[in-house]
Amino acid sequence: MIGYARREFQLMLLRRMADLRPDLVEEAYPRLGATRREYLDAHTRWQRMLRSRTAPQGLQLLRAVLGPSDAARLISVGDAEVTAHLWHFGGLWPDLSWEAITGHEGFVLRGQLVRTGAPEPTPIEPWRSVIGDVLAAHPDARQVDPQTAAHWLVETGDAGYRFVHGLLQTVTPN
Numbered sequence: 001m002i003g004y005a006r007r008e009f010q011l012m013l014l015r016r017m018a019d020l021r022p023d024l025v026e027e028a029y030p031r032l033g034a035t036r037r038e039y040l041d042a043h044t045r046w047q048r049m050l051r052s053r054t055a056p057q058g059l060q061l062l063r064a065v066l067g068p069s070d071a072a073r074l075i076s077v078g079d080a081e082v083t084a085h086l087w088h089f090g091g092l093w094p095d096l097s098w099e100a101i102t103g104h105e106g107f108v109l110r111g112q113l114v115r116t117g118a119p120e121p122t123p124i125e126p127w128r129s130v131i132g133d134v135l136a137a138h139p140d141a142r143q144v145d146p147q148t149a150a151h152w153l154v155e156t157g158d159a160g161y162r163f164v165h166g167l168l169q170t171v172t173p174n
Contacts, residue, residue: 005065005066005067006066006067006087006089006090006091007032007033007034007091008042008045008046008065009042009046009065009066009089009098010032010089010091010092010093011029011032011034011038011039011042011043012042012043012045012046013113013164013165013167014028014029014039014043015039015040015042015043016149016150016151016164016165017164017165017167017169019151019164020162020164020169020170021126021127021169021170024126024127025039028092031091031092032091032092049061049065057106058102058105058106058107058108059085059100059102059106059107059108060106062085062087062100062108062111066087066098067087069085069086069087069100070086070087070088070097071085071086071116072084072085072086075101080103082101082102082103082109083101083102084099084100084101085099085100085101085102086098086099086114086116087100088116093113093127093167095115095116095117095118096113096114096115096116096118096130096167097113097114097115097116098111098112098113098114099111099112099113099114099166111165112130112131112152112163112165112166112167113130113165113166113167114130114131114132114166115130115132115133120132120133120136120137121133124137124161124168124171125168126168126169126170126171127167127168127169128168129161129167129168130163130166130167130168131143131152131154131163131166131168133168134154134156134161134168135154138154138156140156140157141154141155141156142154142155142156143155146162150164150165151163151164152164152166155174156174157174158173158174159171159172159173159174160172160174
């Protein structure tokens with residue numbers, strides 16, 4: 001894990017985003033000072049760490065890669081308490097942070113980009129908006145798990161909003 005950090009983590013996030021928005025990904029990795037090879041290598045390294053028997057797991061892996069979280073808070077979910085850990089990146093999404101929701105013993109339940117403290121963008125736009133922005137704009141929206149790793153879908157009466165790692169990728173009118 002030596003040398004893996006917040007820049008490389010952002011590069012790793014781009015790989016799944018390329019499934020839906022290769023055009024934006026091709027513009028993004030040079031903004032982080034990376035080549036196409038470096039962006040793809042970052043994803044490969046992350047996958048190796050996830051599958052390694054010797055690498056830390058869950059929250060400990062995120063801390064090893066990203067450093068200590070910049071903020072953490074307890075959240076009640078029914079009778080259970082979970083912790084939301086935040087890491088600020090700068091770089092591609094300066095007003096967003098990576099949020100990892102962890103349960104017992106640092107098990108990561110969910111990880112995604114979230115807006116922290118910055119105003120919501122208007123209008124809702126790909127690569128600027130996160131799940132929380134769409135839910136705030138459409139309180140009656142329905143969240144759907146599309147059964148694809150790192151993807152999420154929010155449906156409203158007017159449109160379907162597809163996210164990767166919590167960041168809006170596409171809007172499809174209904």
